[in-house]
């Protein structure tokens with residue numbers, strides 16, 4: 457790990473103009489990693505463009521520095537990047553059109569997904585709870601000085617990817633990093649207020665419909681959110697809430713799945729497991745990726761019921777092969 461980090465620091469020291477890119481369908485760790493790395497690189501005098509080739513959901517768009525620093529794809533069209541750093545993305549398709557620019561610059565991949573395809577010139581893929589923890593290590597190695605703002609944006613990803621310090625990826629290193637960030641001004645109260653205590657009423661109303669559509673098959677719970685369901689409450693697809701954690705929380709459920717229509721007939725499938733089942737294996741089989749307890753894929757179909765059946769059956773088949 458130290459050698460890869462040193463190689464990354466060497467690449468950064470050689471250049472001035474850097475693109476930092478996060479993944480499409482951005483989550484808290486993605487936004488946090490992009491922001492913390494961008495702000496860190498700026499503090500040491502680099503010229504940085506932070507880009508995500510997708511819309512940012514409302515609850516993250518309101519987070520400090522997001523609107524100011526993270527731009528859409530167009531912002532890099534004329535930027536003479538010498539180095540591109542991808543964070544929290546497991547494969548090229550996850551960074552959208554920004555991957556086209558890998559032809560013209562050196563590239564670094566920093567990620568914590570075991571399903572990573574090592575698509576950069578230098579790849580640091582490691583088993584951390586959040587990519588934001590890897591950015592923290594890189595910033596420290598670059599001798600970036602932390603203030604309240606940087607500590608808070610860096611803390612965001614660790615909080616969200618560990619489900620606010622309760623998933624099984626919440627190890628001692630997570631708490632050590634969180635303690636360090638809080639000592640250096642990280643504001644966990646601000647993060648939990650903005651992420652957990654800030655739900656639009658429409659999302660709760662949609663939740664009623666989502667529960668009406670829920671099906672339970674042994675230890676698997678699943679439901680869907682279609683564009684029609686979103687339209688009923690004037691919710692934009694980019695702001696579509698994730699209820700997959702609520703399904704997983706049901707007693708006796710091992711695997712939870714949600715099917716969310718983002719564009720007509722295109723579904724994002726989110727899977728979560730509670731205790732023993734590896735959902736990333738199913739995600740990879742359907743062309744996606746992720747972690748053992750949280751993974752996903754996207755699929756185009758005009759037959760949602762069939763997609764649901766296929767997904768549930770794939771999980772059941774894999775479950776049978778486990779020796780519990």
Ligand code: AMP
Nearest residue numbers: 726727744745746747750751752753754
């Ligand atoms: P989600 O269900 O979208 O919250 O994603 C759960 C985890 O799976 C996250 O770590 C994502 O980065 C990963 N993931 C989701 N969709 C995909 C995909 N299409 N390809 C690769 N990884 C994915």
Ligand code: MN
Nearest residue numbers: 483485486544
């Ligand atoms: Mn992510």
Ligand code: MN
Nearest residue numbers: 485544587617
């Ligand atoms: Mn992550």
